[in-house]
Amino acid sequence: MIVTAVPPGAALRSGDGELHSIAWSDAPAYTSEPELVPPTGPLCVVHRDEHCVVVEKPAYLPTENTERIKDSVRARVEALLGADADVRIPHRLDWETSGLLVLALGSEAMRSLSMQFASRTVRKSYVADVVGAPPARLGTVRLPLSSDPDRRPRQRVDFGASGKPAVTEWAVERSTPHASRLVLRPETGRRHQLRMHCLALGCPIAGDGLGGGTAHAEAQEAGPARHRLHLHAAELGFTHPVSGEPLHFRSSPPF
The missing domain is CATH 3.30.2350.10 (Pseudouridine synthase)
Structure with missing residues (x-):
C-alpha cells in the first residue's frame, strides 16, 4: 500500500484532544503471498438457523472463491448445508484476517443484513x-x-x-x-x-x-x-434478520 495525497500538516486527533502529526512511508504494507493453500480442517460454526449462519473464518481462507483458490467460506457452508442452500454474503473479511463472519440464507435475510451493515448498526x-x-x-x-x-x-x-x-x-x-x-x-x-x-x-x-x-x-x-x-474479527453483533432478536458473538484471537 502506498500512502499518498496527504496534505501538509495532516494530523490525527486522539481521545485526549491532542493532535498528532502523521509520519508516512513509501514502503509496501502488504504481506508476502503465502502458499495458495487454504487451511485444512472443518469450518467452525458458532451459530446456525434457517436464516443465517455465523462462522469463525480462519486466516488464509477467502470469503469467496478466487481465481486461484477454489475453496472459501461460501463453498464450505454450501457443502455443509447442501445443494439447495441459498447462501449469500452480506460482508467480507480479508483472506488474511480471521474471525467472525455472518452469512445470510435467502433473499429476505440478505436484505435485512445488508441494510444493517449499510446503516452501520452492526457492532464490530x-x-x-x-x-x-x-x-x-x-x-x-x-x-x-x-x-x-x-x-x-x-x-x-x-x-x-x-x-x-x-x-x-x-x-x-x-x-x-x-x-x-x-x-x-x-x-x-x-x-x-x-x-x-x-x-x-x-x-x-x-x-x-x-x-x-x-x-x-x-x-x-x-x-x-x-x-x-x-x-x-473478535466481536459481531446484529439483529436477527427475521425474528428481530439481538444476537451477539465473541471470538478469541488465535494468536
Missing part, C-alpha cells in the same frame, strides 16, 4: 497486535481511502474526490515497549481500512510487512509454517 470489533504503540491510549482515525490504480489491490489515503470516508476507533488493551494489543472498532468498512489506519498511527499490524510489521508475527497456522496477519 477487531483485535490487532501491532508493532510499537499508537500516540495515545484511545482515539479515532479519520482518513479517507481509495484504491491505488497503479498498485491494485493496494489502497491509499486520498483526500481527493475519489477518497471515501474511513473511520476507525482504537483503544490500547495492553502494551510493552515494542508491541501493543489494540481493540479496533471500524465505523466504516473500506478495504484494508484497519491496516491503513494502524499504519497511519505509526504502529503497523504485526505480520503486515511494513516497518518491522513481520518481526512480531510469531504465530503459525496449521500446516506449512507461515507467519500470519495478527488481525482477528
